[in-house]
Amino acid sequence: MSSPANKWPTFLIVATGVFMSTLDSSMVNIALPFIMKDFHSSLGDTQWVVMIYLLTITATLLFWGHLSDRLGRGKIYASGLLIFGLGSLACAYAPVLAFLVAARFCQALGAAMMMAVGPAIIKETFPKEQLGRGLGLIGMAVSLGLMSGPSLGGFLLEFASWRFLFFITVPLGLIFAFLAGRILPGPTRHYSGPLDWLGSLTWATALVLLSLTLTHASSASWSATRLLLTGSAGAGALCCFIAIEARLPHPLLTMSLFRNRHFSLAMISAVLSFMVLFAVILLTPFHLDRVLGLSPSRIGLVMLAIPSSILVVSPLAGWLSDYVGARFISTLGLSVSTLGVFSLSTIQVSTPPFVIAGQLMLLGLGQSLFLSPNSASVLSHVEAGKAGAAAALLATARNLGMLLGIAQAALLFSMFFRGVTNGLDLRDFRPEHTASFLTALHGALLGAALTGLLGAAASWLRGKPTHHRPEE
Numbered sequence: 001m002s003s004p005a006n007k008w009p010t011f012l013i014v015a016t017g018v019f020m021s022t023l024d025s026s027m028v029n030i031a032l033p034f035i036m037k038d039f040h041s042s043l044g045d046t047q048w049v050v051m052i053y054l055l056t057i058t059a060t061l062l063f064w065g066h067l068s069d070r071l072g073r074g075k076i077y078a079s080g081l082l083i084f085g086l087g088s089l090a091c092a093y094a095p096v097l098a099f100l101v102a103a104r105f106c107q108a109l110g111a112a113m114m115m116a117v118g119p120a121i122i123k124e125t126f127p128k129e130q131l132g133r134g135l136g137l138i139g140m141a142v143s144l145g146l147m148s149g150p151s152l153g154g155f156l157l158e159f160a161s162w163r164f165l166f167f168i169t170v171p172l173g174l175i176f177a178f179l180a181g182r183i184l185p186g187p188t189r190h191y192s193g194p195l196d197w198l199g200s201l202t203w204a205t206a207l208v209l210l211s212l213t214l215t216h217a218s219s220a221s222w223s224a225t226r227l228l229l230t231g232s233a234g235a236g237a238l239c240c241f242i243a244i245e246a247r248l249p250h251p252l253l254t255m256s257l258f259r260n261r262h263f264s265l266a267m268i269s270a271v272l273s274f275m276v277l278f279a280v281i282l283l284t285p286f287h288l289d290r291v292l293g294l295s296p297s298r299i300g301l302v303m304l305a306i307p308s309s310i311l312v313v314s315p316l317a318g319w320l321s322d323y324v325g326a327r328f329i330s331t332l333g334l335s336v337s338t339l340g341v342f343s344l345s346t347i348q349v350s351t352p353p354f355v356i357a358g359q360l361m362l363l364g365l366g367q368s369l370f371l372s373p374n375s376a377s378v379l380s381h382v383e384a385g386k387a388g389a390a391a392a393l394l395a396t397a398r399n400l401g402m403l404l405g406i407a408q409a410a411l412l413f414s415m416f417f418r419g420v421t422n423g424l425d426l427r428d429f430r431p432e433h434t435a436s437f438l439t440a441l442h443g444a445l446l447g448a449a450l451t452g453l454l455g456a457a458a459s460w461l462r463g464k465p466t467h468h469r470p471e472e
Contacts, residue, residue, distance in 0.1 A: 011122065055211055060109065068116065120391040137314070140372075150281060150303045158297045210238065272458065273367065287441055325377075334370050341363060416443040
């Protein structure tokens with residue numbers, strides 16, 4: 001454990017890295033039209049700027065968590081900051097789209113390293129009675145990064161090139177990589193056995209194939225046969241992964257963790273929570289742009305309602321979880337988020353932007369009440385030797401929820417929109433399609449609200465946590 005004097009410097013390093021990595025996963029979405037225009041690329045090719053980032057993070061998080069148990073959290077985190085900073089620099093200078101996608105892959109590797117071990121470093125640094133508060137503050141950094149991306153990207157694109165979105169994280173990444181090497185705790189090894197390379201490969205293969213299937217489920221360019229083959233291959237890889245992990249003495253995924261109902265349902269509710277959040281983050285800017293005709297900066301101002309509520313509530317949520325317990329606070333948070341999505345599913349052409357901002361603020365309030373108590377409840381009841389794996393699972397749940405939420409929202413919206421417009425796509429939108437757009441938007445948001453209800457039920461059904469004696 002770090003010395004008390006290093007508690008807040010360690011927190012600052014972890015919070016900065018986590019903020020940068022999560023910010024980048026959401027900020028670049030709004031820049032895709034500008035990147036497409038700059039490189040004269042198709043939508044199918046351009047979307048890989050976002051897809052490669054999310055897929056790489058989701059596929060490698062467990063590996064980095066496993067490796068941190070062997071090499072030490074500080075070394076992995078400092079390396080992640082350096083790789084992320086260099087990857088951002090490469091993205092900013094990308095001469096062609098293929099180079100940009102490759103640079104985003106490298107950037108995502110660094111982001112995954114930070115996401116995987118950040119919460120475990122906080123657990124080792126903060127005393128147990130302050131863990132909820134420490135993770136609450138980290139939760140604020142995570143949430144602000146994820147939720148302020150679209151608004152910050154909108155403001156920057158109003159005045160600068162899309163390349164500037166990558167430039168802003170370069171100096172921070174390099175400076176904090178140097179500080180991390182000096183301040184973060186040295187290599188405390190919790191595990192010295194062999195690495196699970198086969199499990200890592202099958203896990204990554206399964207996630208990539210299943211993510212591709214879900215992402216392209218509503219794409220006209222993918223035939224039903226291609227979707228079936230890709231999905232079947234992904235399911236087969238997932239079955240192989242589970243079989244491999246069940247036989248290993250030191251697996252990549254500690255299956256025994258999931259025998260604990262508290263742990264399993266906390267992970268499920270985390271996935272469902274981020275599905276709700278990213279369905280709204282994906283769809284709301286289209287309404288503000290296509291229906292209300294707002295400028296990028298005004299869209300950013302409306303979307304800023306989510307991170308502003310996070311900024312206020314996240315530290316309070318962590319403090320409450322230390323005293324009230326995670327089950328009640330997390331379930332309340334998901335219930336409030338679901339109420340916010342239900343209210344968004346009623347918006348019309350006449351709904352003013354400030355009302356939409358209030359509804360988004362309600363969503364952000366619920367998410368901030370859920371995230372840090374849920375994370376603290378998981379990590380505070382995991383043995384030290386499994387903390388890296390548990391932290392990586394939390395980050396994997398977050399990114400998997402992002403992927404599934406985007407896929408679900410896009411699929412439902414496309415199905416409704418095509419159904420009422422005789423097969424048109426969103427790119428064919430014209431003002432006369434406004435009523436059809438609202439029908440599709442309401443249907444997709446109601447689907448997200450149903451997901452939120454399932455998440456709240458899972459959060460409540462976790463029951464009281466099973467306590468573990470921490471390892472000395």
